[in-house]
Amino acid sequence: MATIYEVSKLAGVSLATVSRVMNKNARVSDKTKQKVLDAMDELGYRPNSIAQSLASNRSNSVGILVSELHGPFFGLMMSGIEAELRAAGKHVIITTGQCENGNQENKEKDGIEFLISRNCDAIILHVEAASDDYLRELAKGDIPVYLMSRLVEGLESQCISLDNELGGYLATKTLIEQGHSQIAYIAGPQFKADAHARFMGHKRALAENKISFDENLFYIGDFKETGGKNGVKYFCNNQQSFTALVCANDEMASGAMTYAREHGYLLPDDLSIIGFDNIIFARYIYPKLTTIANPVDEMGHMAAKLVLKDVYQQKNLTIKHAFEPTIVMRDSVKALT
Amino acid sequence: MATIYEVSKLAGVSLATVSRVMNKNARVSDKTKQKVLDAMDELGYRPNSIAQSLASNRSNSVGILVSELHGPFFGLMMSGIEAELRAAGKHVIITTGQCENGNQENKEKDGIEFLISRNCDAIILHVEAASDDYLRELAKGDIPVYLMSRLVEGLESQCISLDNELGGYLATKTLIEQGHSQIAYIAGPQFKADAHARFMGHKRALAENKISFDENLFYIGDFKETGGKNGVKYFCNNQQSFTALVCANDEMASGAMTYAREHGYLLPDDLSIIGFDNIIFARYIYPKLTTIANPVDEMGHMAAKLVLKDVYQQKNLTIKHAFEPTIVMRDSVKALT
DNA sequence: CTGTTAGCGCCTTCAA
DNA sequence: TTGAAGGCGCTAACAG
Numbered sequence: 001m002a003t004i005y006e007v008s009k010l011a012g013v014s015l016a017t018v019s020r021v022m023n024k025n026a027r028v029s030d031k032t033k034q035k036v037l038d039a040m041d042e043l044g045y046r047p048n049s050i051a052q053s054l055a056s057n058r059s060n061s062v063g064i065l066v067s068e069l070h071g072p073f074f075g076l077m078m079s080g081i082e083a084e085l086r087a088a089g090k091h092v093i094i095t096t097g098q099c100e101n102g103n104q105e106n107k108e109k110d111g112i113e114f115l116i117s118r119n120c121d122a123i124i125l126h127v128e129a130a131s132d133d134y135l136r137e138l139a140k141g142d143i144p145v146y147l148m149s150r151l152v153e154g155l156e157s158q159c160i161s162l163d164n165e166l167g168g169y170l171a172t173k174t175l176i177e178q179g180h181s182q183i184a185y186i187a188g189p190q191f192k193a194d195a196h197a198r199f200m201g202h203k204r205a206l207a208e209n210k211i212s213f214d215e216n217l218f219y220i221g222d223f224k225e226t227g228g229k230n231g232v233k234y235f236c237n238n239q240q241s242f243t244a245l246v247c248a249n250d251e252m253a254s255g256a257m258t259y260a261r262e263h264g265y266l267l268p269d270d271l272s273i274i275g276f277d278n279i280i281f282a283r284y285i286y287p288k289l290t291t292i293a294n295p296v297d298e299m300g301h302m303a304a305k306l307v308l309k310d311v312y313q314q315k316n317l318t319i320k321h322a323f324e325p326t327i328v329m330r331d332s333v334k335a336l337t
Numbered sequence: 338m339a340t341i342y343e344v345s346k347l348a349g350v351s352l353a354t355v356s357r358v359m360n361k362n363a364r365v366s367d368k369t370k371q372k373v374l375d376a377m378d379e380l381g382y383r384p385n386s387i388a389q390s391l392a393s394n395r396s397n398s399v400g401i402l403v404s405e406l407h408g409p410f411f412g413l414m415m416s417g418i419e420a421e422l423r424a425a426g427k428h429v430i431i432t433t434g435q436c437e438n439g440n441q442e443n444k445e446k447d448g449i450e451f452l453i454s455r456n457c458d459a460i461i462l463h464v465e466a467a468s469d470d471y472l473r474e475l476a477k478g479d480i481p482v483y484l485m486s487r488l489v490e491g492l493e494s495q496c497i498s499l500d501n502e503l504g505g506y507l508a509t510k511t512l513i514e515q516g517h518s519q520i521a522y523i524a525g526p527q528f529k530a531d532a533h534a535r536f537m538g539h540k541r542a543l544a545e546n547k548i549s550f551d552e553n554l555f556y557i558g559d560f561k562e563t564g565g566k567n568g569v570k571y572f573c574n575n576q577q578s579f580t581a582l583v584c585a586n587d588e589m590a591s592g593a594m595t596y597a598r599e600h601g602y603l604l605p606d607d608l609s610i611i612g613f614d615n616i617i618f619a620r621y622i623y624p625k626l627t628t629i630a631n632p633v634d635e636m637g638h639m640a641a642k643l644v645l646k647d648v649y650q651q652k653n654l655t656i657k658h659a660f661e662p663t664i665v666m667r668d669s670v671k672a673l674t
Numbered sequence: 675c676t677g678t679t680a681g682c683g684c685c686t687t688c689a690a
Numbered sequence: 691t692t693g694a695a696g697g698c699g700c701t702a703a704c705a706g
Contacts, residue, residue: 340698340699340700341699341700342699342700352699352700352701353701353702355700356700356701356702359700360701384699384700385698385699385700387698387699387700388698388699388700388701389699389700389701390700391698391699391700391701392699392700392701392702393700393701393702394701
């Protein structure tokens, strides 16, 4: 591999000049610039990004931490981030804070440590277990921290978040508008801020419509298919009567559907179900799932733009920190007549 | 940030000694080692991975190229790779050769170029459009290349592949065993090697059972939901009679189901459908999809192990290059009586 | 077992 | 506009 030194020799100029034409930041006469370009070409020169990083104290990499790599949700998010960053010549180091068993909070911290040790110029986190305090502390460190799908007090300008409360509200309101009043709710783990906010939205919609919240129609699931199944099972076993169900994410909605159908419910006639996230598969499910759209891909792009603007001083970027969910009407909700 | 120099000063030893305790490769007396460790601790020292890379000519990063980041398929693959590599202290740089419009082959090459420019120690590719010749040429370069889900002649030892032909065979054979003989096939783009092999397997199963291949029951889809829909539509419009359908991947199977159901078919009674890949959502679909399992996560782990063994000289790793698909029986296939 | 000494390939003042 | 020279933080011979 040719080095800058060989290029300079071949072009008959100094190292510094070659560096200048590479970085386009200082004026170089057209003539010498051409000589350098030709020399690079002839040698098939490629800058060594590691050496550049060491000298410039910039790695041109941004670290991403997601809870899990598989699953329908994060693909879209990473896709957005990667596309934006790569177009700017930065690369993306991805790791997980995943936790099949054990302490998720520690796994997340491990992941963050790992990214920091990689000398990223910035890190974008989608963490669920890490506390606000920890994140605020982390943000005081040397490396800029950005948060996806989360809003931490004091770190607002580094957050890209979704109004989950509004989403939960919309879901339940939609059901109410369709005539339902016996509405069950399967929540996500309440230590996760978004799961909690969605549930709060549900309660607000109920309250606004003078429907009292019924503890017996509330179940906390795990954001997985199983959670949905267990939730419906729980309601059934307790002989609860309900005509509609909101699930705090689509995977639980899918599980709920499966269980309900296997236990004699005709969908959506006997039970209206609404999900949350609008993952790719929501429309594959039968009946096609009515759900709350979570614009993760757009948010991913925005997080990347935020990094480009803050960390890499890119200009002319408008940042939108707060996103709003919308309802996607499909076939899993039926009006109660 | 403290440097190795400050540590050495505080510990009263030389740079080299500090380096030695970091890299655990040379013997250092316990006493001096402890002094160094203490000094590191006191200073909150963290090695600068970039400087390490420059000096050692090792970036400890491996590049991954996948066709797309979203979608159910690659998540599992990357998850396997990432877990394995991270456990070994290597990091993963992910990029895509994705192509919404335009030339996929060029996008893939761009992605590869990008990874090379990042000084990865190795790259793992999941490419579909790149030709065998191009890959062989690439493999002659300085940076080791590994191929996922693909078997290129001459590069066998760097490939982790699935026997797609066998998978296609299994799918169709399963249907035949259930009494079907009018079996439609919706293929993936035939320039993709795996799509082609799956189709070949289908033909072999037919031939073995003296069922002649019927051009009118063959459709080439796009590996997306739409492909499945269009395929069934095509068969219906042509008034073809068939009792079973194999789709070259699960997404098309899902699309096929949707279209069939919307057009009066009762599933699985009127039409048995079998997919391929066993993506996470296969069991969410209704009826639950019978399909061919593609052990992508396991293959991801294996690809990572291969890199660890070849590139990072890790010992005691057994590599399995060829994987075999298996059938997963669920509810979308019904015996013909 | 430990220290000395060159670099790794590039960027960036500082002078000219 | 260009060149010279000193690092960036660490590794890897080579001595001792």
